[in-house]
Amino acid sequence: EVVLTQSPATLSVSPGDRATLTCRASQSVSSNFAWYQQRPGQAPRLLIYGASARATGVPARFSGSGSGTEFTLTITSLQSEDVAVYYCQQYHNWPPITFGQGTRLEVK
């Protein structure tokens, strides 16, 4: 099973600033990798798939990068609506599909 480790656990960023979230895989998952946003009280929402492709309707200030075992989600010009928990997911070797433990993003 591929284990995904996200860092940091919590990130506090000022409005308008950049947020950088990281996810590390225990083995290579190539680019079979996604990021999700879960706002309070809502279901998760697909943000990024294929490590760097934005899902439909996702603003351009969200970008994903990486391949193999190291992945990054970058959010530029942070807005209050970006307060959420962000999860990474791999789908290279499944079953099982696995998720990271999440990074909580707060706005200062």
Add this chain to the structure above:
Amino acid sequence: QVQLQESGPGLVKPSETLSLTCAVSGYSISSGYYWGWIRQPPGKGLEWIGSIYHSGSTYYNPSLKSRVTISVDTSKNQFSLKLSSVTAADTAVYYCARNSGSGCVDYWGQGTLVTVSS
């Protein structure tokens, strides 16, 4: 627009079987994709339970495989989850979802809270 809606009991007794159904609208299950279940214990992260292909092939999380059954009813455009011998550790919000061909989840239901308690 693809929409998924979970339904089923919100309270299940320990040792009994949890049963949920997901009704799909805006897309015919028989046209393709994988359809699955993901759960989230209160205040915790996401756990993939399993998925079923439109043809009926199933894929389960090894940690739950012995207790899980996912089935599909293409005539009703819905799929179902059964989880047997539940304990308090199975208390969670259960989401039904569509896996894209590669495996990422592109559509989610709103989720339904299932509590295991006597």
